[in-house]
Amino acid sequence: MKRESLISRIAFFCNKVLALLTFLAYILPFLAPNLFPFLSVLTLLLPLFLVLNAAFFIIWLLQLKRKMLLSGVVLLIGITFLGKLYRFKDAKLEAEPDDFTLMSYNVRLFNKYEWLPNKNVPSDISDVIQDYNPDILCLQEFTPNEDVRLRNFPYKKIYLKGDKNKYGQAIFSKFEIVNTGKIVFPNSTNNVIFADIVKKEDTIRVYSMHLQSVKISTDIHEKLDENKSKFIFKRISEAFKQQQQQSELIKDHYASCSYPKIICGDMNNSAFSYVYSNIKGEMTDAFQQAGQGFGESYNFKYYPARIDYVFVEDAFIVKEFITDNQVKLSDHFPVFTRLKKIESVATNPLKK
Structure with a gap:
């Protein structure tokens, strides 16, 4: 032998x-x-x-x-x-008049601290949003900026913190917003905001989340010695523990809501994590339903990091899902989905 x-x-x-x-x-x-x-x-x-x-x-x-x-x-x-x-491309479902669209985007403070050598990032992001023209827009790491043009949305919920440099999250909508709120995370600058949005006879609750960041550099050429590697692993471990607590707060909150729900935003974790499974629960991951390719949503060199998500309940059909990795105006890419409401679970609270 x-x-x-x-x-x-x-x-x-x-x-x-x-x-x-x-x-x-x-x-x-x-x-x-x-x-x-x-x-x-x-x-x-x-x-x-x-x-x-x-x-x-x-x-x-x-x-x-x-x-x-x-x-x-x-x-x-x-x-x-x-x-x-990874997901192979399916035939695109036909758009219908009752469809509505949602975009989620971590805009990284519209490049306020000039991470990118581009002075036009705020107006360029505005152009991207205008091109996609979503009915509902959720922005993480939002900060007020006079060059940002979001005039197509008559309704909005903006939650900011900080004194001199204000930042936070925002939800913009073409449909009426009848209720808003937030979930505050202990010992963290991250949070979740939500809005109850009326579309025809139905009220939909939309959550925009931004979970604890693991703060990994996107520069793979950065030199890593043994001590720095240990520090990074420890930092990631601590962030994951915080994310666990944050995911449990989100789950407890949406469990008490009777409206059909959409949860979107920056989870700062992979689809293989406990945090993903805990927040998603029985909901549908829009990428798995209608996405294509790796669906990478974070600009990490040579590694398809998908950390931005849209989860929907069974009351919605996911017709289209796009992660636009050609839009390099932040460290994240915008995600866009087309949805259709298929049953009336909750009625308009303004109607008698």
């Missing part, structure tokens, strides 16, 4: 370690981050784990080796995760 080469043995050892890490990442979305905060970081790497497992599967398959079964089983078990990672 021919002895296996050293390279093949090392490769299969790496394959086994990868399989173990992937299984851990599969389990972690069902475990609260405060139980294993350090391990929870693995959920951010799950897309990479899946790609590497696929590579190992192909390598062993081409060599006709039974070793391919290890990564094959890993991929088979995680088949439900693959739909969260």
Whole structure:
């Protein structure tokens, strides 16, 4: 019997370690981050784990080796995760008069501190919003700016904090807003705002969320020594624990609302996380219903980070979902969805 080469043995050892890490990442979305905060970081790497497992599967398959079964089983078990990672294009559903559209966008304070070498970011973002012309617009990291033109929305809810430099969130709507509110997160500058919006006979509650940031640099060329790496992992772990608490506050709040609900915004976490599962619950992820490709919503070089979401209840059909990664006016990309209300769950509170 021919002895296996050293390279093949090392490769299969790496394959086994990868399989173990992937299984851990599969389990972690069902475990609260405060139980294993350090391990929870693995959920951010799950897309990479899946790609590497696929590579190992192909390598062993081409060599006709039974070793391919290890990564094959890993991929088979995680088949439900693959739909969260990548989606092939479906036929677009036909637009109808009763449809309405929603856009969510973290605008990064309209480049107030000049992270981008572009003086026209506020007006350029205004042009993007005008081109998409959404019926409902949710903006995270919003700040007042005289160059921002949002005149098509007669109704709005803006929540700002800070004395000199005001920032926060905003919901703009072409439909009447009859009630608004916010969810304040303890020990955090992040929050959630909501608006009850009347569309014809129905009232819809729209939540705009901005969860705790993990504050990872988008510059992959930044030098990372051992101490800095440990600091980053610790910071991510702490952020995940905060996000867990924030997700529970959101879930408790929307559970008491009888209106059909839409939750959108910047979750600052992946679709493989406990936080994602907790907030989404039984709702539909609009990307999984009508998106395309990786759906990356955060401008992180060479890694398709999807951290901005639109979740809808069963009262809505998702007809279209777009993540516009050509719009590079923030560290996030805008997400846009076309929806149709399919049943009257709650009536207009203004009607007798």
